[in-house]
Amino acid sequence: MTAEPLLRVFDLTLEFKGENQQVPRSVLQGVSFDVFPHEVMGLVGESGSGKTMTALSIMRLLPPAAEIVGGEIFFGESNLLKLSAREMRAIRGDEIAMIFQNPRAALNPLMRVGDQVARAVSLHHEMSKSGAYEEAIHLLVRVGIPDAASRARAYPHQLSGGMAQRVLIAIMLACRPTLLIADEPTTGLDVTIQAQIFELIKDIRAETKASLLLITHDLGVVSEVCQRVAVMYAGQIMEVAPVHELFAQPRHPYTERLLSSVLRVDMPSELDTSKAMAFTSIDYENPGCRFANRCPYAFDPCWDHRPHPLNISASQMVVCHKVSQEIQ
Ligand SMILES: Nc1ncnc2c1ncn2[C@@H]1O[C@H](COP(=O)(O)OP(=O)(O)O)[C@@H](O)[C@H]1O
Ligand SMILES: [Mg+2]
Numbered sequence: 001m002t003a004e005p006l007l008r009v010f011d012l013t014l015e016f017k018g019e020n021q022q023v024p025r026s027v028l029q030g031v032s033f034d035v036f037p038h039e040v041m042g043l044v045g046e047s048g049s050g051k052t053m054t055a056l057s058i059m060r061l062l063p064p065a066a067e068i069v070g071g072e073i074f075f076g077e078s079n080l081l082k083l084s085a086r087e088m089r090a091i092r093g094d095e096i097a098m099i100f101q102n103p104r105a106a107l108n109p110l111m112r113v114g115d116q117v118a119r120a121v122s123l124h125h126e127m128s129k130s131g132a133y134e135e136a137i138h139l140l141v142r143v144g145i146p147d148a149a150s151r152a153r154a155y156p157h158q159l160s161g162g163m164a165q166r167v168l169i170a171i172m173l174a175c176r177p178t179l180l181i182a183d184e185p186t187t188g189l190d191v192t193i194q195a196q197i198f199e200l201i202k203d204i205r206a207e208t209k210a211s212l213l214l215i216t217h218d219l220g221v222v223s224e225v226c227q228r229v230a231v232m233y234a235g236q237i238m239e240v241a242p243v244h245e246l247f248a249q250p251r252h253p254y255t256e257r258l259l260s261s262v263l264r265v266d267m268p269s270e271l272d273t274s275k276a277m278a279f280t281s282i283d284y285e286n287p288g289c290r291f292a293n294r295c296p297y298a299f300d301p302c303w304d305h306r307p308h309p310l311n312i313s314a315s316q317m318v319v320c321h322k323v324s325q326e327i328q
Contacts, residue, residue: 005034005074006211007058007179012071014053014062014235025284027053030306031071031237033230035179040205040212042222042243044258045232048282051215052101054232055183058213059098060088075179093123097177101184103164107156113167114140114152120174139170144200162193169200176208183215198225219258223247228315231255234282234290236306241316251318254291289321297322 014028028050035041043051056062058073060080073080075091083091100106108116117136121127127135140148143166156164165185172180182201186194202225205212214225222229222243229246231239231254239252250256283293292302301307301321309319312327 003036006037006039006076007035007213008072008074009033009054009058010072010074012054012057012073013069014050014057015067015069016065017067018065026069026235027066028057028235029290031232031235032309033237033240035211035213037178037211038209039228040202040214040226042226042229043213043215043232044219044222044229045217047217048234049232050235051217051232052183053235055098055181055213055215058181059092059096061092061098093175095177096179096181097172097175098181098183099165099168099172099185101187103161103168103185104156104159106168107164109156112153112155113159113164117152117167117170117174120171124175136170136174139173140167142173143167143170143204144196145170160193161189162197165189165197166200169197169204173204173208177210179211179213180205181213181215184217185214186221187217201225231258234284236290237309237319238291239316239318239320241318245313245316251312251316251323252291252320253295253297253322257294289319 010032012028012031013026015026031050031054033041033043043054045051053062053066057068058080068081075096078091080088080091107113114133114136117139118133121132121135121139122129125132125135137148137152140152145151145163145166151159151163159167185201186197189197198221201212214221216222226243228240228242230237231252233254238254239246239250246255247259250259283290286292286303288302288304288306289295292298295302299321307319307321307324309317310324310327311317312323
């Protein structure tokens with residue numbers, strides 16, 4: 001990729017401060033990845049690996065106890081972490097939009113959904129009230145809501161999860177962002193609806209030419225939707241690669257593990273070994289690689305210091321002592 005990245009997350013480190021915690025635990029440590037213009041980038045990792053905290057750092061919508069203690073987030077020329085709250089609000093409305101895992105919670109429960117979409121339209125376009133409402137109905141039609149004019153009068157609790165997610169996508173469309181962040185947008189929806197929502201997200205991205213950062217714990221989704229992917233484990237990025245390269249030749253032992261557990265689903269004897277891994281607790285305190293205590297290849301340096309990110313090709317980056325040693 002030759003273009004300048006649209007989003008550059010560099011060395012992002014985030015800690016939770018709390019009265020109950022003696023030692024702040026860095027839930028993100030040195031997280032770095034880029035998203036290029038018009039690209040669909042995946043961020044994949046198990047539950048608890050720090051995907052949502054990464055997204056909320058970009059949006060600057062972190063919970064109060066979370067503190068960014070290092071790193072930078074560039075959106076084009078702007079360092080998002082240095083912007084005033086007001087400048088950030090402008091970016092959030094116009095340039096970066098996010099859809100969340102629980103769409104109903106992201107909607108205002110007391111306001112009809114058509115009015116919520118119309119409000120987003122008026123915030124972003126000079127338009128009469130009736131013009132904005134008309135545009136809102138167009139958007140609801142565009143995101144595949146049947147009988148949109150009458151559904152527009154519904155309140156969020158009267159919609160299914162899939163329909164509510166479509167409404168959020170319509171609100172996002174009204175903003176015409178250049179970067180969309182979708183955080184597990186189909187978790188909790190049934191499989192058919194999931195597939196429909198992904199189709200919609202893909203269509204909309206193609207139509208708007210926006211970049212998409214798609215967050216998921218599901219490698220199947222990554223292979224369907226994304227061009228590149230960053231693999232995250234316990235708050236650290238382990239590998240970044242184009243999707244076809246990652247699937248053809250995973251380089252990080254954790255990626256290997258993740259892929260083999262996807263491929264192994266109907267082989268119970270093998271599944272037992274991955275379960276064994278699940279019972280080892282995550283080693284957040286290790287100054288080296290946080291995967292070391294689960295890694296079959298771990299050797300001394302893995303417990304000593306974090307490996308340097310290594311570009312093993314023009315497009316594939318891996319953070320692993322074993323790989324670094326093999327390459328030298
Ligand atoms: N409010 C909070 N206080 C303390 N720790 C938190 C809080 N929210 C999330 N965490 C911790 O941050 C880590 C990353 O969480 P998150 O980004 O939500 O993971 P993911 O989205 O990958 O499932 C988790 O280990 C979680 O326990
Ligand atoms: Mg999450």
